Amino acid sequence: MNKKPPPSVWESLALVGQLGFTIAIPLVLGTILGNYLDGITHQKMLFLLLGLLLGLIVGIYGAYRLFRRLF
Amino acid sequence: MLWKLQPIQIQPEVIFSIGPLPVTNALLGTWISIIALLLIFFFGTRRRNLIPSGMQNVVEWIVEYLLNLTEGVSGKVKARKFFPLVATFFIFILFCNLLDVFPGVDTIGTVNLEALKLAHLSPPTTFLLLGEYSNKLTPWIRPGTSDLNLTLAMALVSVIVTQIFGFYTLGAKEHLSKYFNFKALFTHGVQGPIEFFVGLIEIVTELSRILSFSFRLFGNIFAGSAVLALFALLLPFLGEVIFIPLELFVAFVQALIFALLTLVFLEIATSSHEHAQDETEKEALQQYERAEEEKEAVTSS
Numbered sequence: 001m002n003k004k005p006p007p008s009v010w011e012s013l014a015l016v017g018q019l020g021f022t023i024a025i026p027l028v029l030g031t032i033l034g035n036y037l038d039g040i041t042h043q044k045m046l047f048l049l050l051g052l053l054l055g056l057i058v059g060i061y062g063a064y065r066l067f068r069r070l071f
Numbered sequence: 072m073l074w075k076l077q078p079i080q081i082q083p084e085v086i087f088s089i090g091p092l093p094v095t096n097a098l099l100g101t102w103i104s105i106i107a108l109l110l111i112f113f114f115g116t117r118r119r120n121l122i123p124s125g126m127q128n129v130v131e132w133i134v135e136y137l138l139n140l141t142e143g144v145s146g147k148v149k150a151r152k153f154f155p156l157v158a159t160f161f162i163f164i165l166f167c168n169l170l171d172v173f174p175g176v177d178t179i180g181t182v183n184l185e186a187l188k189l190a191h192l193s194p195p196t197t198f199l200l201l202g203e204y205s206n207k208l209t210p211w212i213r214p215g216t217s218d219l220n221l222t223l224a225m226a227l228v229s230v231i232v233t234q235i236f237g238f239y240t241l242g243a244k245e246h247l248s249k250y251f252n253f254k255a256l257f258t259h260g261v262q263g264p265i266e267f268f269v270g271l272i273e274i275v276t277e278l279s280r281i282l283s284f285s286f287r288l289f290g291n292i293f294a295g296s297a298v299l300a301l302f303a304l305l306l307p308f309l310g311e312v313i314f315i316p317l318e319l320f321v322a323f324v325q326a327l328i329f330a331l332l333t334l335v336f337l338e339i340a341t342s343s344h345e346h347a348q349d350e351t352e353k354e355a356l357q358q359y360e361r362a363e364e365e366k367e368a369v370t371s372s
Contacts, residue, residue: 008143013324014331021283026275061269062276069335 007069015066022066023059030055075206076304077177079297083218084209086181100176101215104166137161144331145338153337156232160225161330164288167215168322171296172315180210216325217293219285226284229333230277237340245343250274280336284329291325 007015034051041047083097115130123131137158142150170176182195186207195204215221237246248254250273255266295318302310 008140010140010327011144011331011335014328014335017287017328018283018332021279021287022276025279025282029275029279058272058275061272062279065276069339 015069018066019063022062026058026062027052027055030058074201074304075203077206077208077300079300081219081293083213086209086211095218096180096210096213097215097218097221100170100212100217101167101221103212104163104170104215108162108166133162134158140331141334144334149338149341152236153334157330157334157337160229160333161326164216164225164326164329165322167221168292168295168326169319170212170214171217171292171299171322172318176212176214177210177296177300178208179212180208183207183209214292214296216288217296219289222289223281223285225288225329226281229284229329229336230281233333233336233340234277236337240341241343246340250277284332288325288329291321295321 030051030053031048032051034048034054037047037051038044083095085093085095086099087094111126112130115126119127138150138154141154141157144150145153182200182204184194187194187204190203190207192203192207200208234246237249248270250270252267252270255270256263259266299311299314299318302314
């Protein structure tokens with residue numbers, strides 16, 4: 001059984017504080033990158049949506065990695 | 072109208088310059104924090120007795136509390152390596168943040184002559200700026216962490232030191248294989264490309280930490296000083312009774328979050344993927360179990 005001690009209150013608070021950024025920042029970065037690629041390749045929405053999706057995946061994975069420490 | 076709200080501006084203003092280097096009000100605030108820190112730790116460690124008293128007591132309590140916190144997260148062995156960086160971050164950010172609630176910060180300064188000219192006003196004759204003059208002020212001191220430059224610099228230090236510790240403890244090969252997992256690409260079959268992609272995701276999350284660290288600290292402290300300035304006008308005396316304790320709490324929590332997140336990511340970077348249950352975790356688990364047994368013994372007796 002891979003039992004870990006639960007983190008202290010302050011550590012949990014810090015991790016929770018990081019959660020929002022972990023989801024939001026990759027989303028924004030992906031969207032900006034997609035928008036830039038759309039501008040270069042003269043596409044309408046393709047890279048924007050792809051960037052959004054990629055950012056979402058990165059954000060969710062980052063949140064999962066962060067919260068694996070909590071439970 | 073007795074007072075007008077100060078214009079809330081993000082970039083710090085240049086007060087004077089030493090040669091080619093401009094000195095901003097946020098930089099002056101940072102220097103004041105550093106001097107205060109130096110004085111406290113100088114007087115705390117000047118006459119060291121075995122039985123501490125006065126200032127030495129306070130300083131020892133701070134250091135001991137932080138050391139315990141570090142050991143709780145990363146175990147006794149690693150904590151000694153991480154402690155200097157983490158504790159420095161905490162104490163320095165706390166002192167920078169606390170400058171926010173002092174009287175005179177953001178309110179003492181020189182009159183901005185250009186703003187006066189734009190508003191067609193003659194230079195003021197009194198020391199207290201009232202009415203139309205009250206928002207034509209360039210403050211001399213501003214809390215250091217309400218300047219994005221300082222928080223960005225600290226976030227960069229935090230992320231780069233995390234990488235250095237990762238290379239140092241795991242070795243270049245194992246540390247880089249966290250990000251470029253070529254081994255999984257060939258050995259794990261269908262899962263291989265996914266694991267490789269996950270490694271690339273790690274790079275993005277590492278880089279996004281620079282943004283999250285710097286903007287969280289900057290945003291909280293900057294917004295805090297804006298709220299204090301606003302409520303000094305909207306609801307004088309009463310508003311500050313509520314918001315100054317809140318800002319004290321925010322100052323403490325933000326400093327702690329910055330330090331603890333640095334510590335947590337240091338801990339993640341220095342523990343290897345393959346044997347996740349390494350020494351520090353075993354040690355922490357033992358400590359935890361011991362504490363639990365003690366608790367049970369206390370409750371049963």
